[in-house]
Amino acid sequence: MLAVLALAVAGCSEPEQPSTSLPTAVSTSAEPTLEALGPADFPVPPEAxxxxxxxxxxxxxxxxxxxxxxxxEVGTPALDAEPLRALSADCDVCGQIAASFENGQSLGYRYSGTELDEPDFGTLTVSGSSADVPFTVQQSALTVTGPDGAEVRSTPAVLLRGGMVFEWDSTRQAWVATQLNLVQDT
Structure with a gap:
């Protein structure tokens, strides 16, 4: 036993060269994880x-x-308008849009068209924990068909002018819509 211990100590007695690099810092606390927001297949981006x-x-x-x-998603079994509500607070228009999608889903409607082009944003104004975002966006023509395939409604392409107001939600660490205004440009 003494011989083994002596060899171990002897092996450690050779001079070592000093390290040329500093040790890396080790994190002592885990990074906080944010609650997932938005649909699983379309989550809120980290930048938001x-x-x-x-x-x-x-x-x-x-x-x-x-x-x-x-x-x-309307017309498919997977429709879930809840993320629109979850990312808003006391926003009447946001709630109306979500309710409209849910109503269309319950009636078996299918939407074609209504894609929104890339919005053109105006000057963003941030004041404290509030952000006001003006925009215009082109919405393509819309056709709504019922479960039997018959057209229920159609509208031409329109230019929408509007704005959104967001409030910072420190609990969820996200901007939440508190107001959405849309006016059809004539």
Whole structure:
């Protein structure tokens, strides 16, 4: 036993060269994980979860895309308009849009068209925890058909002018829509 211990100590007695690099820092606490927001197949982008002007703009783009995403789901069993509500607070128009999709789903409607082109955003105004985002967006022609395939309604392409107001939700670490205004340009 003494011989083994002596060999171990002897092996350690040779001079070592100093390290040329510093050890890397080890994190002692895990990074906080954010609650997932949005549909599983279309989650809120990380940039929209930053309390910055860029974060508010990313959320504005995402919310308009989410409306398109939800509309495309109408007529399929997977439709879920809840993310539109979950990413809004006391937003009447947001709730009306979600209710319209759910009503269309319950009636077996299918939507074709109504895609929103890339929005043209005006000057973003951030004041404290509130962001006001003006925009215009072209919506393509819409056709709604019933479960029997008969046309229920159709509308031509329109230019929509509007704006969104977002409030920063520090609990969810995300911008939440509190107001959405849309006016058809004539």
């Amino acid at each position: 979860r930053e309390q910055t002007e860029a974060g508010a703009m990313t959320m504005a783009t995402y919310y308009l895309d989410l409306i398109d995403h939800t509309k495309n």
